[in-house]
Amino acid sequence: MRRGISIAAAVTVVALTASACGGSDDDSSSKPKDPKDVSGTITYWDTSDAATEAPTYKALVKQFEAKYPKIKVNFQSIPFTDVEQKFKSAAKSGKGAPDVVRTDVGLMAEYASLGYIAPLDGTAALKDTSDFAATPLNTAKYNGKTYGVPSVTDTLGLLYNKKLLKQAGIATPPATWDEFIADAKTIKQKTGAYGTYVNPDSYFLLPLLYSNGADMADPSAKKITISDAAAVKALTTAKQINDQASMKVDFANAYQNMQAAFKNGKVAMLIQGPWSVSDTLSGSAFKSDQANLGYAPVPAGAGGKAQAPTGGHNLAVYQGSSNLDASYLFTQFMTSTESQVAIAKGTGTLPTRQSAYTSEVTSDPKVAGFKAVLDKTARPRVALPQVGSLFTPLQQNYVKILQGDESVDKGLDATAKEFQKLLPGYSIG
Numbered sequence: 001m002r003r004g005i006s007i008a009a010a011v012t013v014v015a016l017t018a019s020a021c022g023g024s025d026d027d028s029s030s031k032p033k034d035p036k037d038v039s040g041t042i043t044y045w046d047t048s049d050a051a052t053e054a055p056t057y058k059a060l061v062k063q064f065e066a067k068y069p070k071i072k073v074n075f076q077s078i079p080f081t082d083v084e085q086k087f088k089s090a091a092k093s094g095k096g097a098p099d100v101v102r103t104d105v106g107l108m109a110e111y112a113s114l115g116y117i118a119p120l121d122g123t124a125a126l127k128d129t130s131d132f133a134a135t136p137l138n139t140a141k142y143n144g145k146t147y148g149v150p151s152v153t154d155t156l157g158l159l160y161n162k163k164l165l166k167q168a169g170i171a172t173p174p175a176t177w178d179e180f181i182a183d184a185k186t187i188k189q190k191t192g193a194y195g196t197y198v199n200p201d202s203y204f205l206l207p208l209l210y211s212n213g214a215d216m217a218d219p220s221a222k223k224i225t226i227s228d229a230a231a232v233k234a235l236t237t238a239k240q241i242n243d244q245a246s247m248k249v250d251f252a253n254a255y256q257n258m259q260a261a262f263k264n265g266k267v268a269m270l271i272q273g274p275w276s277v278s279d280t281l282s283g284s285a286f287k288s289d290q291a292n293l294g295y296a297p298v299p300a301g302a303g304g305k306a307q308a309p310t311g312g313h314n315l316a317v318y319q320g321s322s323n324l325d326a327s328y329l330f331t332q333f334m335t336s337t338e339s340q341v342a343i344a345k346g347t348g349t350l351p352t353r354q355s356a357y358t359s360e361v362t363s364d365p366k367v368a369g370f371k372a373v374l375d376k377t378a379r380p381r382v383a384l385p386q387v388g389s390l391f392t393p394l395q396q397n398y399v400k401i402l403q404g405d406e407s408v409d410k411g412l413d414a415t416a417k418e419f420q421k422l423l424p425g426y427s428i429g
Contacts, residue, residue, distance in 0.1 A: 033325045035124070039070035040323040042099035042330060045087070047080045047313065048347065056346030057334075064333045071326045080104075084388075091116035091318060099321040100330055102151065102313050105139035106381055106388055112142040113385035117316040118324065119145040125317060125331040128353075135310045135378045136352040142383060148314030149335040150352035152343060154274050156207055156308040157373040158296040161285055164268040165294075167191050173269070173296040175306075177208070177237050180269070180299045184245030187268045194247035196269045197258040198238070200402055202395040204271055206309045208234040210379060213303030216390050217382055217419065223429040224419045226394065227412040233302050235401055235408045242402045251399060271298060273311065274350060277366045295369030297377045310378045312352070350374065386422045393418035 046057050054077050061073045076098065078086060084107060090097035091114070103111065111117045120126050120140075129137065132150055140148035160173050165183075168190040174180040184195020209215060214230035217223065225231065242249065247267055250257045259276060261267040263283020272280075277293070280286060286293050300306040315334055317327045333339060340356035343349060348366055351357060362368045381387055397415045400406040406414070416428045 035068065035329055036070075038068065038325045038329055040326050041072040041074060042321070042323050042326045043074040043076060044330065045076050045078045045083060045098040045101045047078055047083050047102045047104075050077045050079075053347040053349075056343055059346075060334060060339050060342060064330060067333070068326075068329060071329065073330060087111075088114075088116070091320070094320055097318045097320060099318055099323060099327040100334075101316050101318065103148065103316050105136070105148075105150075105153075105310060105312050105314055108140055108148050108314060108316070109142045109383050110385040110388060111316060112145070112147040115319055117147050118319045118321070119147055120149065120317065120328070120331070121146050124325070124328040125149055125315075127332050127336075131337070131353045131355050133352055133354060133374070135374070135380060136312060136314075138380045139310055139312070140314050148316040149331050151313050151315050151335050151340070152347075152349040153310060153312035153352045153374065153378075154350055154370065155310055155374050155378040156204065156271055156273050156298055157370060157377075158269060158298055159262070159272045159276070159280065160269045160294040160296065161193075161262075161265060161267075162292050162294045163285075163289075164191050164193050164265070168268075173294060174299050177211070177241070177299045177301050181241060181245045184241075184269065191268070193265060194261070194267045195245040196241065196247070196271075197254075197261050197267045198242045198246040198249050198402065199258055199271065200249060200251055200254050200395075200399050202391045202398050203309070205234075205238060205394070205398055206381070207271060207298040207307065207377075208238050208301060210307035210309070211298065211301030211303055211305055212237070213301075213305075215382055216387070216394065217384060217423060217426065219382065219384055221429075222423075222426050224416050224423060224426050225429070226419060227409075227416040227428060230303065231412055232408055235398070235412060237301065238398075239401055239408060249402070251403070274348070274366055274370045278348065290365070293365075295365075295373060297373050306377045307379050308373075308377045309381050310374075312350070384423070389422050390419055393422075 048054050048057055061075050087101055136150035136153040140146050158173055168187045170183050174183045187195045212230050212234040214234050216226050218225050262270045263280045265285035281290050297306045298308045315331045321327050337353050337355045340351040340353050344351050344361045350370055393415050397411040401408055401411040
């Protein structure tokens with residue numbers, strides 16, 4: 001599973017007035033039935049990596065069918081980059097939508113606002129909710145209701161090459177963005193390697209925004225905040241990192257070049273997520289010494305906090321499903337402690353249930369490293385149905401700022417004006 005792109009990469013603006021196809025929130029069919037009486041066939045759209053991760057999910061489906069022999073699951077592998085538009089199209093038309101879909105957490109508010117997914121409070125899908133970590137569970141909530149069950153989670157952290165930092169005389173990874181820039185300069189001077197490689201994707205800008213007390217918008221006040229003083233500070237810092245600490249960015253192929261430079265020892269530090277670790281460990285800098293890869297929280301900014309977005313996937317149930325009871329049972333099974341342990345062991349992804357962090361699961365350095373980061377810094381993205389669409393204008397102007405084609409102020413002002421088109425009734429403040 002590679003989530004090294006923002007949701008904006010595949011998002012198009014949709015009308016939020018679209019009607020749901022299927023039952024209403026108070027549909028009597030949502031009342032739980034005795035599991036032994038539930039039967040039928042459901043379709044599940046799985047977005048995990050078809051080659052490396054899907055086998056684990058397919059094995060769990062077989063276990064579910066063995067436990068509930070009256071229920072059959074039609075497992076379909078859907079590429080992560082395709083599933084959003086496929087699901088929206090099917091849900092809007094009422095034709096071909098899956099009963100259960102594995103969805104990026106950043107899309108929950110939009111799907112819920114459109115009426116495409118069912119509220120799960122009081123259904124069999126939600127069980128032992130107190131066991132879920134609070135931040136992943138919050139990604140499934142919209143307007144006071146729970147529309148998904150957290151399956152796997154992730155966030156952004158600071159990955160670093162321990163040997164390069166030691167060679168540069170740096171004892172601990174940087175705790176602030178100012179230290180990050182200073183350490184990058186020291187690393188370049190003493191080792192010849194670059195301090196970092198800026199990822200110009202707007203999703204990777206979020207730690208800088210959050211750590212400086214900024215965000216894209218404030219729903220409670222109906223204000224667009226992407227151009228306020230805190231955001232200006234965040235983007236000014238991003239520009240400084242790009243100009244003073246980063247290897248030259250190839251904007252046409254940034255992610256691949258960033259990864260190659262880091263895993264082969266040409267770059268010492270990256271803001272990255274757990275999905276990148278397997279690829280990182282295949283590089284010359286880590287292949288023979290995997291312990292050389294260090295994990296730390298993203299640096300803190302002027303706001304005094306180190307914060308990064310919560311990512312991952314939830315399981316959601318299609319509102320128009322003809323077999324809601326089977327869908328609820330399947331969702332419950334696939335997000336149980338036992339299933340999450342199996343998924344973590346089989347794919348290296350991070351569970352959302354606290355009880356799934358067994359000693360066997362945390363023996364994986366990647367899981368242990370990012371679990372500590374999650375606990376310290378992860379926070380939900382702003383819960384707006386349009387949040388995915390906001391990344392597009394932010395991305396466009398962020399790149400212009402980094403390339404020097406726009407000043408920070410002008411770039412953020414332009415972004416705020418584009419946000420206003422997507423957020424009717426919001427003021428820029």
